[in-house]
Amino acid sequence: MTDLGFNAKDCGTCPIQHRAVCARCETDELATLEAMKYYRSFEAGQPIVWSGDRMDFVGSVVTGVASLSQAMEDGRTQMVGLLLPSDFLGRPGRAAAPYDVVAVTNTTLCCFRRKPFETMMGATPHLAQRLLEMTLDELDAAREWMLVLGRKTAREKIASLLAIIARREASLAPERGQDDMSFDLPLTREAMADYLGLTLETVSRQVSALKRDGVIVLDGKRRIVIPDFDALVAETGDDVDGGVFA
Amino acid sequence: MTDLGFNAKDCGTCPIQHRAVCARCETDELATLEAMKYYRSFEAGQPIVWSGDRMDFVGSVVTGVASLSQAMEDGRTQMVGLLLPSDFLGRPGRAAAPYDVVAVTNTTLCCFRRKPFETMMGATPHLAQRLLEMTLDELDAAREWMLVLGRKTAREKIASLLAIIARREASLAPERGQDDMSFDLPLTREAMADYLGLTLETVSRQVSALKRDGVIVLDGKRRIVIPDFDALVAETGDDVDGGVFA
């Protein structure tokens, strides 16, 4: 919630708006975006917006992890997206948030107020095209996840989730090879269950099973080491190169 | 595959490109789009494109139903979208099709070659914005479906599918009230199963159960009559107004 007071120029730590949204912007457009942006941070567990709420900003994740989820009246919930650093949040042209957005870990967003952003979009054709690109990527990810939810076994679901997170982590720190990957799981067992359409007990059992079978190594409850990424991918049911977010 | 030879002006039957894609186009842009468009038709069961294929057109469905689906190596398949009349197919800026697209019933598409369409998009800012809108709608539909796949029971899944189709049918023929809805199911039990992440036997049993309970009436195997739409919606597990594609 608090404004971090980052210098607007201090974007070594914020690859977001320049490269992700506006890679082809001219200098003056870049400067306009720069001048408009501001930061917000949220603590782990804090809601960012509720489904149906008015949402007057768009932005992207600088650090941390946020989740998008939908709930049924009786309490069943399904996570429909996971926002990792560089992912975009919000939708130009739409006032109401379609999902609950919650900070899973401590999270910093780089934001723009929606109205001026929309105005800018109208004046900058490739901004709209860039947003379209990003939305198509989200759509592909959502549909890939439909396959996971509809057709995969519990073990394959867990492996798919770990593979996605491992890939994302690797792309954020590309200097390391893809052997000996390791990362801190940002999700509780319950959050994993909500993403995978399982119960937390089933998640726990399958994580234990993957550990027992040597596919993953646990260091504490959250730190995951993946000794052989290909072995993990083999557990997902996907063909080797076609996988999720390929 | 065959060109139907429809008159390019004959767009009473083709509400697609004018209103869906280009509602705000100026007259000359409209004329340009008109001149570029052509029709293709496919018979029930025919593939339109395979996943990974080069796809040199974009378009939308004029009549019929097509499906988007993904397959795993071992044959498990998940339908990730259903294209009904007025739905858009294809993605500007991307050469490769990400899913298998199959004509479920006899289908007619209104197409544009991709390259000139992209050029036009670059020159016509609101075309890109309109495409973004449509893609966001698809994204919402995909995520709504993730809730169906991840958290609903077989009976709720069937009810959700019937409710979606009934709503779409009603919006195509809005003169009829929403009591006494009826329509021909365009999908086989197997296709329904692929969409819902079930087996065809389970689909058959749950359809029978909904019939036994008076939620739906079957006239033959394909014609569905819905005596009370609200009763159907009550079976979906959604809250009354929040439902899929709300």
Next chain:
DNA sequence: CGTGCACTTTGACGTGGATCAAGCTGGCGC
């Protein structure tokens, strides 16, 4: 250095939907 509490693991048991296996039904070609 306990005590509390959120998170996780593990066990025992139940069940919804998958699987396997017959039939049935209705449209179409001959």
Next chain:
DNA sequence: GCGCCAGCTTGATCCACGTCAAAGTGCACG
């Protein structure tokens, strides 16, 4: 009119995952 066959239904059985219950773990706080 008859046979064929794709699509559908129904039954019997199985098993992956859910449910309920009880410990275990480790970090934060006194």
